Amino acid sequence: MAHTVTLLPGDGIGPEVVEATLHVLDATGVEIDWDWQEKVGAAAMGTYGTPLPDHILDSIREHGVALKGPITTPVGKGFRSVNVALRQRLDLYANVRPCSSLPGIETPFDDVDLIIFRENTEGLYAGIENYDPRLEIADSIARITRKGSERIIRFCFEYAQREGRELVTLAHKANILKRSSGMFLRIGEEIAGDFPDVAFNDRIIDNMCMQLVMYPEQYDCIVTTNLFGDILSDLAAGLVGGLGVVAGANIGDDYAVFEAVHGSAPDIAGQGKANPTALIRTAEMMLRHLDEKEAADAVRDGLNTSYKQAEHLTPDVGGEASTMDFAQYVADNVATALARS
Ligand code: NAI
Numbered sequence: 001m002a003h004t005v006t007l008l009p010g011d012g013i014g015p016e017v018v019e020a021t022l023h024v025l026d027a028t029g030v031e032i033d034w035d036w037q038e039k040v041g042a043a044a045m046g047t048y049g050t051p052l053p054d055h056i057l058d059s060i061r062e063h064g065v066a067l068k069g070p071i072t073t074p075v076g077k078g079f080r081s082v083n084v085a086l087r088q089r090l091d092l093y094a095n096v097r098p099c100s101s102l103p104g105i106e107t108p109f110d111d112v113d114l115i116i117f118r119e120n121t122e123g124l125y126a127g128i129e130n131y132d133p134r135l136e137i138a139d140s141i142a143r144i145t146r147k148g149s150e151r152i153i154r155f156c157f158e159y160a161q162r163e164g165r166e167l168v169t170l171a172h173k174a175n176i177l178k179r180s181s182g183m184f185l186r187i188g189e190e191i192a193g194d195f196p197d198v199a200f201n202d203r204i205i206d207n208m209c210m211q212l213v214m215y216p217e218q219y220d221c222i223v224t225t226n227l228f229g230d231i232l233s234d235l236a237a238g239l240v241g242g243l244g245v246v247a248g249a250n251i252g253d254d255y256a257v258f259e260a261v262h263g264s265a266p267d268i269a270g271q272g273k274a275n276p277t278a279l280i281r282t283a284e285m286m287l288r289h290l291d292e293k294e295a296a297d298a299v300r301d302g303l304n305t306s307y308k309q310a311e312h313l314t315p316d317v318g319g320e321a322s323t324m325d326f327a328q329y330v331a332d333n334v335a336t337a338l339a340r341s
């Protein structure tokens, strides 16, 4: 039976990496009817007067699953992030960002295999901001709740247990932010008691950054609050070849929106230079969510073969191929992987 999935190509490099990913998905033979929603973010403002029109949320609520390219957010002014709004309005509380080494990319480590679980709906992204223009005093409040903390930490432990992962590390700043980060840590310690098969430790966030760049092999699943998770996941991407190769998923109890970690990359948009690997790996996560295991394995194997052969790679990982040339090469390897299985 065909799946129906909402598709948001986004802007910047979004449409390019989406086109490349659809090409690879075609090679899997999985039937997907796409509900295209092109006008979102700045492109929606003119037509609808809002960057996130209700019909887009309705489409995702109806189909339950979306694949999404990046959407630009104006810096320091203008509309609030559509990406953050989507996660909050659909209550997609778990942002899951696997980060593992690929063969053929030169990095200081070749055995990184981490998953970052970022709380996705509250913390410093809660949108509770005040500005007093007379005194020039600004507040951004990091709201942490027991409910929000429990569900992301439990989600991380349940994932670790199900997938045979050995360690959960909770990253925090409870020495300084005694109330908000302190409560998050306390709840983590409580929940860890329910999962005797999974080891648990915690790290203060600044030390966590140093540990990750020196000893990434010592870490496995990392659970943390919204801003720390945002920063840590770009750092972790840097360990395995950059933002062009790292996938992501926003998961809630009712809906899931699959999007790569990277943004709209205005510096390379429209030039055919973007690496679609991040969104292809994201699509692999989506296929697993849709119970298309064989197709997901073929995408994984097709990508691995492509990186092992290391021809036709994009410029960010040392090659000269265009976005679509690389996608064609991966699609061929996916077809080969499927024929073999
Ligand atoms: P960015 O992730 O767009 O780019 C950072 C650097 O990584 C740039 O040098 C870029 O060229 C490179 N890069 C990113 N993705 C790549 C890919 N697939 N292949 C090759 N190189 C890649 O982050 P930046 O510049 O901070 O943000 C740009 C815009 O994207 C902002 O408006 C930001 O708000 C938005 N953004 C949107 C996200 C989303 O839609 N979920 C996530 C992050 C940022």
Ligand code: MG
Binding pocket: 230, 231, 234, 261
């Ligand atoms: Mg980010």
